[in-house]
């Protein structure tokens with residue numbers, strides 16, 4: 001397999017609005033990021049993925065872009081951004097930008113033009129259609145609930161939006177649109193960026209004629225655009241014309257892909273994307289996100305093992321448990337009360353010793369938890385409000401029931417301000433932030449976690465440094481043990497004549513771990529553990545959320 005920097009590196013995702021406020025307006029910004037680069041360096045990460053910082057009216061916190069080549073006023077200026085990328089590069093950290101090109105903002109000049117008249121040159125940048133009488137052009141629904149069509153009086157037609165109505169979808173079948181996208185990519189690459197995280201990139205190509213669709217996976221119509229008819233041609237075109245000319249990488253966010261579909265995107269011979277984010281493991285504890293079901297370790301293991309085995313040797317995986325769309329992992333699959341520290345470490349061990357590039361979401365490295373907001377008004381996210389409305393009005397669920405769902409699954413759980421210290425507003429800002437600080441910041445914060453020898457922060461630091469010392473963590477093959485075990489996740493990695501044995505517990509119960517066959521206990525070295533352990537490996541009873549990693553020569 002080809003060895004490259006983006007396979008060996010560790011990515012840290014910054015959600016700028018919530019990372020660090022430098023100018024006391026309650027909103028995180030680019031100069032705030034500059035202040036914290038030494039922090040990132042200390043943690044040891046290699047690549048920053050920056051969620052969108054472009055001009056945007058912020059209907060969806062920057063995922064609705066009105067100018068792809070300029071920085072959002074609240075976040076600073078292009079000069080601030082240039083200073084930031086230089087400061088990152090000086091410290092050997094690469095920068096990956098978020099590329100959101102399935103849709104623009106409805107305030108983007110292209111859309112404003114396209115709205116004006118049916119024969120406007122920009123009309124065909126988007127999907128404008130006549131209704132069927134008063135009815136919508138088709139029955140597709142939006143990811144954020146409701147119809148995917150919005151009526152516009154001026155020309156008496158509808159436009160399509162798979163997300164909020166302020167996020168009209170771009171028509172990728174128009175070569176001019178693809179040229180615009182290439183220009184944007186080229187522009188940022190020329191300014192020195194090292195890659196892109198490509199937002200919902202597997203839904204950019206829609207079936208010709210936009211036919212009515214079926215209900216599937218909580219959406220109507222998705223069979224007509226998920227891995228749509230021309231998506232692979234379009235990605236190859238972008239790769240050939242722009243990306244391939246630079247030393248950069250891409251990670252595609254792809255909704256509902258099988259490993260078979262995924263390989264079409266990431267097979268190294270296909271020249272499309274370097275890796276993707278799949279969502280399979282994110283649905284272990286829910287159906288269509290909002291129908292919460294109990295977490296089952298066996299289900300998780302089956303999914304992750306499948307991705308490990310199917311992608312190995314052909315493409316490359318990404319390894320993540322959190323991002324700005326997902327609630328905090330200790331609150332989901334760990335124990336965010338009594339065993340917060342143990343379970344945060346165990347979860348990190350479980351995921352980051354697999355094959356792939358690790359992604360850490362801001363705050364994950366100190367074990368930040370869900371926000372548990374009690375009042376609807378504490379939420380800010382457009383999806384959260386749409387879901388609340390749907391639950392109350394269409395499904396007739398009680399306020400209490402909906403609030404419970406939001407406490408568990410709302411995206412805002414991951415969007416509360418980064419907890420830097422026990423100062424007022426957690427050291428994020430000196431004024432009331434745009435979204436409330438999690439009330440546990442006095443306990444859970446960076447200052448605290450950096451000081452303590454056994455903290456989650458120090459554990460993450462250790463994982464990152466181990467990856468740099470041992471090739472096997474990056475490139476080794478994967479093999480799962482004891483698949484039926486309901487409480488322990490045990491796997492090995494193999495490279496040349498070395499073996500890595502990873503043992504993680506998902507329970508506070510005592511569970512008997514038995515050494516799998518083929519492990520030579522004479523040659524064992526402990527690399528990492530979240531409890532005191534003596535060096536030799538024997539069968540043992542696990543302690544709550546115990547995690548161990550052994551190297552076997």
Ligand code: TEU
Pocket residue numbers: 060063064100143163199200253255289324325383411
């Ligand atoms: O997310 C795409 C996506 O599939 C999510 O909207 C997902 O359905 C939702 O978060 C589940 O709760 C990307 C971005 O990561 C997200 O922040 C944006 O809102 C969305 O695209 C639109 O750009």
Ligand code: CA
Pocket residue numbers: 021022023024025026027028029074
């Ligand atoms: Ca600010």
